[in-house]
Amino acid sequence: MTADLPPTDLPAANLPAANDPSRVAAQYATDRHLQTRIRTHRLYSVGTELEADVDALLALDGSEALLDVGSGPGHFPGRLHAAGHRGRLVGADLSGGMVAAARASYGGVEFVQAGADALPFPDASFDVLTARHMLYHVPNVPAALAEFRRVLKPGGHFLATTNAAAYMPELWDAVAEAAQLEGALIPLTQTRGGVAAAFSEINGGAWVQEAFGNARLSFSDNALVFPDPQPALDYLESDQEWLNLDQAQKIEGHRALLQVLNSKFTSGPWRVSKKTAFITAER
Numbered sequence: 001m002t003a004d005l006p007p008t009d010l011p012a013a014n015l016p017a018a019n020d021p022s023r024v025a026a027q028y029a030t031d032r033h034l035q036t037r038i039r040t041h042r043l044y045s046v047g048t049e050l051e052a053d054v055d056a057l058l059a060l061d062g063s064e065a066l067l068d069v070g071s072g073p074g075h076f077p078g079r080l081h082a083a084g085h086r087g088r089l090v091g092a093d094l095s096g097g098m099v100a101a102a103r104a105s106y107g108g109v110e111f112v113q114a115g116a117d118a119l120p121f122p123d124a125s126f127d128v129l130t131a132r133h134m135l136y137h138v139p140n141v142p143a144a145l146a147e148f149r150r151v152l153k154p155g156g157h158f159l160a161t162t163n164a165a166a167y168m169p170e171l172w173d174a175v176a177e178a179a180q181l182e183g184a185l186i187p188l189t190q191t192r193g194g195v196a197a198a199f200s201e202i203n204g205g206a207w208v209q210e211a212f213g214n215a216r217l218s219f220s221d222n223a224l225v226f227p228d229p230q231p232a233l234d235y236l237e238s239d240q241e242w243l244n245l246d247q248a249q250k251i252e253g254h255r256a257l258l259q260v261l262n263s264k265f266t267s268g269p270w271r272v273s274k275k276t277a278f279i280t281a282e283r
């Protein structure tokens with residue numbers, strides 16, 4: 001896949017970087033904020049499950065040695081283990097808090113604390129390497145992809161999942177509306193573009209193609225259907241740009257978000273569309 005990457009008009013500067021190390025460390029010191037968002041997806045998603053798309057793309061036979069980088073609380077390798085996967089399963093994450101949470105939940109999986117660009121494994125250790133919704137947090141994506149390629153066996157498979165640039169547009173439009181009422185919310189509006197600029201289908205496919213010499217891009221479309229404003233608020237208030245506001249800003253920001261979100265439910269549940277990008281490659 002080398003052609004047809006969509007053009008970008010995303011601003012490169014003045015975005016609170018999704019891959020700023022201090023923001024990433026604060027957000028993932030524990031699994032608390034991530035679990036809020038995972039719970040939102042579990043409770044309110046409609047349409048194809050992300051896990052079904054991942055399973056279809058990987059087509060595992062259960063014998064593979066698999067490394068999941070940026071494994072967070074370990075749900076993906078934990079799910080594979082529970083389903084009877086026989087090959088070696090390893091989760092790696094930069095955050096010690098994430099590794100501790102994952103170890104506490106999933107005894108049958110090895111978890112190691114490691115950065116994507118310095119994996120503590122010999123060359124050609126794994127048949128499959130997954131990087132699920134994590135490359136937008138990595139400051140040097142080409143260095144991480146080179147490391148992924150190094151630890152994969154020849155013929156091994158790579159899968160990255162990420163938010164497409166058009167991810168939850170209705171939710172982020174609502175945040176932009178609220179920011180017009182309350183200026184303290186402006187940093188939160190920038191998460192949208194910051195994540196897309198750091199690693200989405202716009203640049204991700206080209207980076208993977210560069211690292212592996214091949215890459216394939218596919219998408220899945222589904223949605224969140226919120227029954228009331230609270231879970232949408234909880235989702236937004238788990239974002240690092242929200243957490244970085246001071247208490248007075250949070251009070252005013254909460255009021256503005258609630259006012260705008262309330263207006264979305266006048267005729268029933270509120271649908272927020274989700275587009276996910278999958279980038280696969282072979283070593």
Ligand SMILES: C[S@@+](CC[C@H](N)C(=O)[O-])C[C@H]1O[C@@H](n2cnc3c(N)ncnc32)[C@H](O)[C@@H]1O
Nearest residue numbers: 028070071072093094095115116132133134137
């Ligand atoms: C959005 S979460 C995704 C977690 C999990 N893969 C999932 O899909 O639920 C991103 C994870 O990547 C980890 N992470 C961020 N930067 C990293 C890096 N440079 N190397 C390894 N892990 C990193 C974070 O600590 C966090 O657990």
